[in-house]
Amino acid sequence: xENVGLHLPTLSVQEGDNSxxxxxYSNSASDYFIWYKQESGKGPQFIIDIRSNMDKRQGQRxxxxxxxxxxxxSLQIAATQPGDSAVYFCAATPESNYQLIWGAGTKLIIKx
Amino acid sequence: xxxxxxxxxxxxTQMGNDKSIKCEQNLxxxxxxxxxxxxxxxxxxxxxxxxxxxxxxxxVPNRFSPKSPDKAHLNLHINSLELGDSAVYFCASSHRDRxxxxxxxxxxxxxxxx
Numbered sequence: 001x002e003n004v005g006l007h008l009p010t011l012s013v014q015e016g017d018n019s020x021x022x023x024x025y026s027n028s029a030s031d032y033f034i035w036y037k038q039e040s041g042k043g044p045q046f047i048i049d050i051r052s053n054m055d056k057r058q059g060q061r062x063x064x065x066x067x068x069x070x071x072x073x074s075l076q077i078a079a080t081q082p083g084d085s086a087v088y089f090c091a092a093t094p095e096s097n098y099q100l101i102w103g104a105g106t107k108l109i110i111k112x
Numbered sequence: 113x114x115x116x117x118x119x120x121x122x123x124x125t126q127m128g129n130d131k132s133i134k135c136e137q138n139l140x141x142x143x144x145x146x147x148x149x150x151x152x153x154x155x156x157x158x159x160x161x162x163x164x165x166x167x168x169x170x171x172v173p174n175r176f177s178p179k180s181p182d183k184a185h186l187n188l189h190i191n192s193l194e195l196g197d198s199a200v201y202f203c204a205s206s207h208r209d210r211x212x213x214x215x216x217x218x219x220x221x222x223x224x225x226x
Contacts, residue, residue: 032213034213034214038153041219041220042219042220043116043202043204043217043218043219043220044155044202044217045217046214046215046216049214087153089155093213099157099160099167100157100213100215102154102155102156102157104152104153104154105153105154105155107153
């Protein structure tokens, strides 16, 4: 099976600093990973994804790093802004199975 | 031009009642999903469905049933509502047959059972 978990339930970051949200997975067959952002009162929104043939992928102010050796991925948010306040989820799936396995979520709090 | 929409947004009802939540997607996706999110924000897949296959999470009570009148709609029917059914329910969709696992979510339906 697959377990996807986040190391910290809540992360407080000073506005303007970089944020790093971590996620661990257990199934080495997982080869597709997604990060979602869920703002208060809204549904999860796709941020960025990465496949297992890559170890880094960058988007606008966000970077996802994948370490398959230790089954770990992280989401880095540069220059954190108040609008980044949300719960962040990682999800994983093997390509042969389209069921996403979701982590528990990390709440990102931005301190002014 | 909402991609995935759900109705109602809020649903307050008495224990024992039967209710339905509707979901529609205009993304042309072939697969739709229902999730339950509890008070701790944990997302639990309930169903995934396309015209070929219904996958049911075995932990979902049979009081919950998905109904799909067409590819763009997947409604959730709940019979004999219980207090523990109170949660936020999210509908999502994706292009499974194109190998794209990214799921797009609706705004959620907040169900409160009294």
